[in-house]
Amino acid sequence: MKTFKKGGVHPAECKLSAGSPIREAALPKQAVFSMFQHIGAPAKPVVKKGDMVKVGTLLGEAGGFVSAPVYSSVSGKVTKVDVALDASDTRRMAVYVDVDGDEWEASIDRSTTLERLADHPELDSQTIIDRIKQAGIVGMGGATFPCHVKLCPPPGTKAECVIINAVECEPYLTADHSLMLEHPDEILEGVELIMKAVNVTRGYIGIENNKPDAIRLLTDHAQSHPNIEVVPLKVKYPQGGEKQLIDAVIGREVPAPPAIPIHVGAVVQNVGTAFAIYEAVMKHKPLIDRIITVTGKSVANPSNLKARLGTPFQQLIDECGGLPADTGKIIGGGPMMGKALISLDIPMTKGSSGLLIINQQEARRAEAQPCIRCAKCVTACPMGLEPFLLATLSSQHMWEEAEHNDIVSCIECGSCSFTCPSHRHLLDNIRLGKQTVMGIIRSRQAK
Ligand code: SF4
Ligand code: SF4
Numbered sequence: 001m002k003t004f005k006k007g008g009v010h011p012a013e014c015k016l017s018a019g020s021p022i023r024e025a026a027l028p029k030q031a032v033f034s035m036f037q038h039i040g041a042p043a044k045p046v047v048k049k050g051d052m053v054k055v056g057t058l059l060g061e062a063g064g065f066v067s068a069p070v071y072s073s074v075s076g077k078v079t080k081v082d083v084a085l086d087a088s089d090t091r092r093m094a095v096y097v098d099v100d101g102d103e104w105e106a107s108i109d110r111s112t113t114l115e116r117l118a119d120h121p122e123l124d125s126q127t128i129i130d131r132i133k134q135a136g137i138v139g140m141g142g143a144t145f146p147c148h149v150k151l152c153p154p155p156g157t158k159a160e161c162v163i164i165n166a167v168e169c170e171p172y173l174t175a176d177h178s179l180m181l182e183h184p185d186e187i188l189e190g191v192e193l194i195m196k197a198v199n200v201t202r203g204y205i206g207i208e209n210n211k212p213d214a215i216r217l218l219t220d221h222a223q224s225h226p227n228i229e230v231v232p233l234k235v236k237y238p239q240g241g242e243k244q245l246i247d248a249v250i251g252r253e254v255p256a257p258p259a260i261p262i263h264v265g266a267v268v269q270n271v272g273t274a275f276a277i278y279e280a281v282m283k284h285k286p287l288i289d290r291i292i293t294v295t296g297k298s299v300a301n302p303s304n305l306k307a308r309l310g311t312p313f314q315q316l317i318d319e320c321g322g323l324p325a326d327t328g329k330i331i332g333g334g335p336m337m338g339k340a341l342i343s344l345d346i347p348m349t350k351g352s353s354g355l356l357i358i359n360q361q362e363a364r365r366a367e368a369q370p371c372i373r374c375a376k377c378v379t380a381c382p383m384g385l386e387p388f389l390l391a392t393l394s395s396q397h398m399w400e401e402a403e404h405n406d407i408v409s410c411i412e413c414g415s416c417s418f419t420c421p422s423h424r425h426l427l428d429n430i431r432l433g434k435q436t437v438m439g440i441i442r443s444r445q446a447k
Contacts, residue, residue: 001209003234004244007382009415011237011336013210017174017295017302022182024306025319027099031074031310032084032347033059036092038138039145040066045095051078056105056286059095068136068146068350070095073288073308075103087332087339087346094347097310108285114185115282117192128197128281135280136287136350140272141165141176141240142333144351147273151197153262159198160265163249164191164205164274166214167233167240170334173354175291176271178304180207180214183275184221190274191228193281198267203228205271206249208235237336238413242268244382256409272353287350292316296357298324307348313355314344328363331356336414369422377416377426383409387416391426394433403437410434 035043043060047053053072060070076099084094104110117123133148153159164187168176180187191203205222207215209232219230231249238244242261243254245268252264261268269277272290279285288309295302300321307316313330317323323344331338332346333354377387385406393402407430416426 001232001234002248003236004239004247004382006384007380007415008236008238008244009380009418010235011171011418014171014297015174015177015210016172016297016299017293017304018177020174020178020303022178022291022304022306025308025311025316027074027102027308028311028315029099030079031072031097031099031308032312033070033072033095033097033310034084034086034092034347034349035060035070035094036086037070037144037309037349037351038068039143040064040068042093043067043070045081045093047078047081047095049078049080052076053078053097054103054105055288056108062133066146066149068138069134069286071136071286071288072097073310074099076100085343085346087341087349087352089342109283115189117189117196120282123193123196123281125197125199128193131281131284132197132277135285137273137276137280138287138350139270140276140290140350140353141270142337142351142353147269147277150267150269151194153198157262158265159200159262159267161200161202161204161250161267162191162194162198163245163266163268164203164271165240165242165245165268166205166207166271167245168211169208169235169237169240170336170338170354172295172356173293173334174295175293175304175353177211177214179272179275179291180211180218184217186278187218187271187274188221188225188228189282190276190278192225193277194267194269194274195227200267201227204249205230206233206239206245207231208233208239210235238382238411238415241382241411241413243411256406290350290352292348292352293354294320295354296324296359297362298326298359299357300324309349310347312344313341313346313348316348316355317344317357324357324359326359326361327357328360329358331358336418337412366423368424371422371424374421376419376421380415380419382413382415383411385410387426387430388424390433391424391429394429399433399437399440402433403440407434407437408441
């Protein structure tokens, strides 16, 4: 069975909410919409205090080409346009809406009738990309890169295939898995739309073999999509990394930055993004909700919730049995790449794939010991880096050497920290070093 070649680790899967059907979360009393739910320029608010909005009303327009508009997921009254804390622990501009009823914009098709691309010859590549851009679709796997940008290959490059990331290799998270089990046909139509957008005739859906039910179901439904192949993959973290997935599925290696997947002919999109694209193009539905896994060993009812963007995390946890008494840490995302949250007042955004509640015992961090030069971190690194060296260079502020040793290629997967027997805080140091070196490179390029 296929997998990527370099490095990788096998953390305990802990998929506690696997098999739990998608539940619709209740509407919040107040929804808060950050204008910064994507990579790139923040959206610019186009509403003001006192405005009445519906589900699907534009709240913020895209702030540039690499940006995405933000739409209301609720109906009600705008009470303020002001800063709000987000999951990155930063205060950013946001629109606050007090919820009243659940009135939708008439342009959105709320029916569950399956629309097939084959029945819509009017949908050419540009129309599909325009609708995706207009709907504010971003990478739903957590990267939140505006989708339309990836669908417009830079000059000199050409897409050869579309690869759908349905790996969900982060422990605990099951949002994508539940989506595949409940919406296989919509996902397949979404893949067809992406393929048409970038003018390719080959699509792959990579799924790890710890989800045999999803592999079976999608393979079965793909019978009527002869250009789409479901590719079962051997379980290995971080197979959901773009470069690792491309290697696993089509055996091509993406060179070091600034090279990107399109340089080897691949356009990679998350399976949740494929579903959102289906809804955007076929149902005229902007990105206003998503599936989020709320989970943890002490959580009473680990769940996959379909929740409106802007809903406070506290409410989502309450819907799964409340915050356990032994909570040690709350993480936005999964345990390997997620970030600790400092408040539950934070609203859900387009990139919110999971809320993981770690108990006090699990949250305890072992004290870092001296490096024993075992090279386990080197063996685990899927990017072929030397994590022990990068962490040291970073902690000693040796930025030039860190750049020379390719710190910017780090995908922040945490495999090095996970595998280190000395419990060294490798990822923390490397992440800091990567940010600093990227800043240095940017200012050098700006001169
Ligand atoms: S976090 Fe970076 S350095 Fe560590 S294993 Fe992952 S890619 Fe390698
Ligand atoms: S795994 Fe830890 S102890 Fe081993 S070489 Fe890497 S940093 Fe050192």
